[in-house]
Amino acid sequence: MLAVQKSQPEHGLTLAEVPRPAPGPGEVLIEVEACGICGSDVHVYEWTSGYEWMTPLMPLTVGHEFAGTVVEAAPDVAFPEIGQRVTVWPSISCGACPACREGQPENCERKVTLGLTRHGAFATHVAAPAASCFALPDSVDSELASLTEPLCVSARAVETGEVRLGHSVVVLGAGMIGLGIALMARRAGAAKVIVVGKDDSVRLACARRLGFAATVDLAEEELAAAVTRLAGGKVDRVFEATGVAASVTDGLSVLRRGGILVAAGIHSRPVSVDLTALVRGKHQLRGSHGALRSTWATVLKLLAESGEEFRPLISHRVGLADTIEGFRLSLTKEASKVVVRPQQS
Ligand SMILES: [Zn+2]
Numbered sequence: 538m539l540a541v542q543k544s545q546p547e548h549g550l551t552l553a554e555v556p557r558p559a560p561g562p563g564e565v566l567i568e569v570e571a572c573g574i575c576g577s578d579v580h581v582y583e584w585t586s587g588y589e590w591m592t593p594l595m596p597l598t599v600g601h602e603f604a605g606t607v608v609e610a611a612p613d614v615a616f617p618e619i620g621q622r623v624t625v626w627p628s629i630s631c632g633a634c635p636a637c638r639e640g641q642p643e644n645c646e647r648k649v650t651l652g653l654t655r656h657g658a659f660a661t662h663v664a665a666p667a668a669s670c671f672a673l674p675d676s677v678d679s680e681l682a683s684l685t686e687p688l689c690v691s692a693r694a695v696e697t698g699e700v701r702l703g704h705s706v707v708v709l710g711a712g713m714i715g716l717g718i719a720l721m722a723r724r725a726g727a728a729k730v731i732v733v734g735k736d737d738s739v740r741l742a743c744a745r746r747l748g749f750a751a752t753v754d755l756a757e758e759e760l761a762a763a764v765t766r767l768a769g770g771k772v773d774r775v776f777e778a779t780g781v782a783a784s785v786t787d788g789l790s791v792l793r794r795g796g797i798l799v800a801a802g803i804h805s806r807p808v809s810v811d812l813t814a815l816v817r818g819k820h821q822l823r824g825s826h827g828a829l830r831s832t833w834a835t836v837l838k839l840l841a842e843s844g845e846e847f848r849p850l851i852s853h854r855v856g857l858a859d860t861i862e863g864f865r866l867s868l869t870k871e872a873s874k875v876v877v878r879p880q881q882s
């Protein structure tokens with residue numbers, strides 16, 4: 538089968554003909570119908586620092602935001618059955634480490650991740666543990682279902698930030714995770730959501746199509762001035778989904794006393810923070826990464842009820858052979874989400 542792999546610890550990805558995987562005990566084989574290109578996949582493509590642990594695993598098929606149909610199941614698998622449409626929680630916990638034993642599989646010390654530490658879904662087929670599969674409601678098609686994982690990341694960030702009714706919120710970053718955070722914050726009751734990008738006209742236009750009238754392009758306006766103009770002062774919550782070091786300090790500068798800043802970006806460099814200002818401002822800086830099993834159920838329910846609200850997040854669709862072109866698109870700020878459709882040419 539055709540698969541998109543990281544084969545060398547350097548810039549780029551390769552399209553390779555590889556054997557179709559066989560499901561191991563407790564696993565199913567899934568025919569992949571849609572797989573989204575994630576920001577972390579782009580880091581792997583560009584080979585920015587922070588992914589060196591992948592080197593001994595190469596060649597490795599990437600892709601972890603996917604949905605498809607079960608076409609084969611190991612004999613010990615009762616669910617999902619063949620023919621079941623599913624999406625998959627790509628982060629597989631060990632079940633034995635202290636966090637797993639405490640009932641926190643999301644904090645597993647030995648987790649394995651489809652598309653990052655074992656073969657993923659930029660391929661026609663992927664093998665995955667049956668226990669990681671979520672059945673898809675009929676109303677959720679595969680491309681919408683492929684948004685489940687990134688929307689869970691956004692939803693978990695909003696849970697971590699404890700957004701409440703009436704809050705004013707600044708979201709730094711207009712990519713998929715930032716836009717997802719804006720949507721989830723609005724659903725959590727935020728009265729004002731300001732979406733901020735830099736040189737980001739296409740994705741900020743997407744934010745406005747999603748109903749966020751308050752957008753700021755830092756290429757045109759300074760953050761503090763824009764936030765004062767739009768929110769009348771500092772805000773209750775700031776979410777950082779850029780991976781740009783300056784966004785954390787900028788974000789803290791517009792956070793009200795006692796507010797919470799949630800960092801959800803992957804940073805390739807350390808960030809320095811003025812701790813005295815943080816202490817005096819009684820600011821909390823929280824990290825959010827991945828999601829909980831319960832977040833998956835919440836987001837799938839949302840997609841079943843109002844999936845069309847989320848479809849504008851998908852800006853481009855490409856066939857498997859054009860995946861690398863999809864990565865080039867993702868690198869520009871013209872794409873919010875590129876979805877690869879392996880069963881279409
Ligand atoms: Zn992802």
Ligand SMILES: [Zn+2]
Nearest residue numbers: 631634637645
């Ligand atoms: Zn574990």
